[in-house]
Amino acid sequence: MSYTIKDVTNVLGVTPKTCFRWIEDGLKIIPESKNPIYIHGSDLKEFHRLKNLKRKVTLGRNEFYCLTCKRAVSAKRGSVEVLSGRKLARCRACNGKISRLF
Ligand SMILES: [Zn+2]
Numbered sequence: 001m002s003y004t005i006k007d008v009t010n011v012l013g014v015t016p017k018t019c020f021r022w023i024e025d026g027l028k029i030i031p032e033s034k035n036p037i038y039i040h041g042s043d044l045k046e047f048h049r050l051k052n053l054k055r056k057v058t059l060g061r062n063e064f065y066c067l068t069c070k071r072a073v074s075a076k077r078g079s080v081e082v083l084s085g086r087k088l089a090r091c092r093a094c095n096g097k098i099s100r101l102f
Helices: 005-012 016-024 041-056
Strands: 002-004 038-040 063-066 071-074 081-083 086-090 097-101
Touching: 002 005, 002 041, 005 016, 038 041, 063 097
Parallel strands: none
Antiparallel strands: 002 038, 063 071, 081 086, 086 097
8 A cells, every 4th residue: 555645645644845854764665656746655654653662752951862782872982973953963872873853
């Protein structure tokens, strides 16, 4: 089952802008699809499962959620950068990119 952006906005009651932000945040689209873009229902589910998981974790002041380790992690010393309202850093455990809003 696949959906267009329009279907997603109808089904989930979000704006197309939100959908495009999800895609930027890592929501997978069906590669050959451009106009319109198609999204697999299973990818949409998985994206929201991870999003909810992320939201449930309470982060300490200097903690980040690492998508690779799937848990709250500390940033590697000296790796924290502040960029347009976000903090970017490297995971101390796996050296992956991690980020959080303030
Ligand atoms: Zn990690």
